[in-house]
Amino acid sequence: MKKYLLGIDLGGTNLRLAVVTTEGQMIEEINVKTESDKGPEYVINQMIEHCREILRKWTIEAIGIGSPGPLDVEQGLILSPPNLPDWDQIPLASILEKALQRKVVLDNDANAAALAEATIGAGKGKESVFYMTVSTGIGGGFVFRKQLLQGAHFCAGEIGNLIVDRDGPPHHTLNIGALETLASGTVVKQQGIERLGITGHAGEVFAMAMNGDKDAKVIVDQMLASLAKGIANIVHTVDPHMIVLGGGVMQSKDYIMPLLLEKVNGYLYPQLRNKVQIECASLGTKAGVIGAALLTQQASIQ
Amino acid sequence: MKKYLLGIDLGGTNLRLAVVTTEGQMIEEINVKTESDKGPEYVINQMIEHCREILRKWTIEAIGIGSPGPLDVEQGLILSPPNLPDWDQIPLASILEKALQRKVVLDNDANAAALAEATIGAGKGKESVFYMTVSTGIGGGFVFRKQLLQGAHFCAGEIGNLIVDRDGPPHHTLNIGALETLASGTVVKQQGIERLGITGHAGEVFAMAMNGDKDAKVIVDQMLASLAKGIANIVHTVDPHMIVLGGGVMQSKDYIMPLLLEKVNGYLYPQLRNKVQIECASLGTKAGVIGAALLTQQASIQ
Numbered sequence: 001m002k003k004y005l006l007g008i009d010l011g012g013t014n015l016r017l018a019v020v021t022t023e024g025q026m027i028e029e030i031n032v033k034t035e036s037d038k039g040p041e042y043v044i045n046q047m048i049e050h051c052r053e054i055l056r057k058w059t060i061e062a063i064g065i066g067s068p069g070p071l072d073v074e075q076g077l078i079l080s081p082p083n084l085p086d087w088d089q090i091p092l093a094s095i096l097e098k099a100l101q102r103k104v105v106l107d108n109d110a111n112a113a114a115l116a117e118a119t120i121g122a123g124k125g126k127e128s129v130f131y132m133t134v135s136t137g138i139g140g141g142f143v144f145r146k147q148l149l150q151g152a153h154f155c156a157g158e159i160g161n162l163i164v165d166r167d168g169p170p171h172h173t174l175n176i177g178a179l180e181t182l183a184s185g186t187v188v189k190q191q192g193i194e195r196l197g198i199t200g201h202a203g204e205v206f207a208m209a210m211n212g213d214k215d216a217k218v219i220v221d222q223m224l225a226s227l228a229k230g231i232a233n234i235v236h237t238v239d240p241h242m243i244v245l246g247g248g249v250m251q252s253k254d255y256i257m258p259l260l261l262e263k264v265n266g267y268l269y270p271q272l273r274n275k276v277q278i279e280c281a282s283l284g285t286k287a288g289v290i291g292a293a294l295l296t297q298q299a300s301i302q
Numbered sequence: 303m304k305k306y307l308l309g310i311d312l313g314g315t316n317l318r319l320a321v322v323t324t325e326g327q328m329i330e331e332i333n334v335k336t337e338s339d340k341g342p343e344y345v346i347n348q349m350i351e352h353c354r355e356i357l358r359k360w361t362i363e364a365i366g367i368g369s370p371g372p373l374d375v376e377q378g379l380i381l382s383p384p385n386l387p388d389w390d391q392i393p394l395a396s397i398l399e400k401a402l403q404r405k406v407v408l409d410n411d412a413n414a415a416a417l418a419e420a421t422i423g424a425g426k427g428k429e430s431v432f433y434m435t436v437s438t439g440i441g442g443g444f445v446f447r448k449q450l451l452q453g454a455h456f457c458a459g460e461i462g463n464l465i466v467d468r469d470g471p472p473h474h475t476l477n478i479g480a481l482e483t484l485a486s487g488t489v490v491k492q493q494g495i496e497r498l499g500i501t502g503h504a505g506e507v508f509a510m511a512m513n514g515d516k517d518a519k520v521i522v523d524q525m526l527a528s529l530a531k532g533i534a535n536i537v538h539t540v541d542p543h544m545i546v547l548g549g550g551v552m553q554s555k556d557y558i559m560p561l562l563l564e565k566v567n568g569y570l571y572p573q574l575r576n577k578v579q580i581e582c583a584s585l586g587t588k589a590g591v592i593g594a595a596l597l598t599q600q601a602s603i604q
Binding site: 127128142152156158173234242271272275277 | 372429430444446451452453454455456457458459460461463464465466467468469475477479531534535536537538539540541542543544569571572573574577578579
């Protein structure tokens with residue numbers, strides 16, 4: 001009997017579950033609203049119900065969850081993510097293990113997406129892949145020979161906190177001058193609201209810049225300069241075979257990518273210019289849930 | 303018959319050669335002046351003579367060289383290091399291979415020292431070690447499970463070029479705000495000359511700061527803040543099990559280390575504070591030559 005993996009992508013807005021083969025192929029997907037405003041108990045009960053539905057139909061070997069951080073990966077705890085209000089020290093892995101009688105693995109959503117993109121997505125076949133997600137926040141994951149590098153304290157890939165500037169807006173947990181405070185979608189959106197009077201999301205700012213709006217161009221230019229510094233710092237630290245860029249901001253990739261690549265080259269050692277491979281993610285919104293399933297196959301590499 | 307490795311540490315000032323066991327124990331050492339002003343041909347001939355002397359006495363399996371960069375590691379070429387004037391595109395590995403009939407491996411001096419410190423020095427037994435040398439320049443190397451991570455273009459560990467600030471003195475190859483331009487021994491020495499009137503090296507500035515000189519304290523404080531940002535960036539990228547600090551500046555470690563650790567903690571995620579292990583190198587000036595020998599045992603891990 002063929003065995004499958006169950007992936008869960010727990011987001012602030014969407015809850016995705018998927019049945020995935022051990023090779024990373026998605027067989028079936030459930031996609032519902034998280035309704036996180038109803039509190040953790042409600043969300044977890046819904047999650048368990050959907051899992052049971054899947055377990056009745058498929059032979060599931062293990063369950064992997066990708067969740068917003070901060071987490072305690074070793075204990076399988078969700079600490080207190082800004083995207084999941086009222087979630088505080090929730091032992092999600094052990095709750096699901098008890099309810100469903102399967103091995104359950106928990107990791108952060110960026111690591112899950114990194115694993116999927118590196119092994120079956122844009123980075124497939126590459127020796128080492130650094131995945132970056134640029135969205136509400138900025139996160140990442142380093143996959144080396146198909147294994148996620150977790151780090152000694154499970155903090156490898158926490159690139160939102162990379163210092164790339166002396167100044168920047170203050171943040172309650174991130175450094176002054178941290179990448180996420182200068183180059184996230186939230187920053188672009190916020191500046192769009194303040195300086196351009198937009199009412200929607202970061203994509204509007206990119207669209208205005210593409211159409212020649214000078215103020216929008218300044219916002220985009222500053223954001224991309226910071227993002228490029230972050231990418232250069234990753235390259236000069238681990239020199240990955242590919243950098244894969246995902247997250248909501250990459251919906252504007254046609255406009256962003258040429259500008260970004262030019263800036264990255266400006267911050268690299270001369271011998272690295274135009275040689276570092278930087279590609280857009282290829283699995284879209286499915287990366288998180290597929291990667292969550294694949295987490296269950298990882299030998300822990302710290 | 304027991305086989306040994308021959309390590310060569312080619313520095314701008316000193317040329318070291320050593321016979322090393324496959325476990326990294328040094329058996330015999332030759333330490334002479336490089337006399338790099340006499341040009342590459344002279345230096346290489348001296349090197350070959352010393353190697354022949356060693357080959358007559360010991361069964362040497364392979365030869366490893368640690369050299370100042372930039373290098374072409376794949377081709378075994380020394381490109382044009384600032385510390386070795388008149389060296390330009392010198393195929394040192396193949397010259398030695400022909401002359402000595404042994405396999406010859408070339409890598410940069412920071413990688414060689416990283417390998418030694420991570421496997422038999424301060425980082426012995428640790429799953430992953432990031433070595434940093436803070437000296438005339440700043441370099442590094444990441445050793446994972448006793449293997450050097452080379453990177454796709456052999457540029458992993460090139461942390462001198464990490465951007466940690468918006469501003470900084472201009473440099474002909476490094477980024478504005480790059481770690482090496484803000485936190486190297488050269489920076490401290492230069493500022494000591496300009497602002498304190500010292501005539502010697504960086505150690506004088508540290509000594510003056512330790513004795514309460516206010517201007518010296520400002521110089522040290524700024525340098526350590528930049529160094530701490532660089533360390534925090536490495537932690538948030540790969541979260542190594544240990545960071546090992548070597549290089550000439552660490553001769554003032556008794557004064558520097560407590561100040562540095564306090565600053566590093568200020569730039570780390572709250573859950574990482576006081577948990578990241580940061581230690582001083584333990585092999586001293588022997589790290590480079592032992593590491594050079596150990597390079598010959600590495601399976602290439604890019």
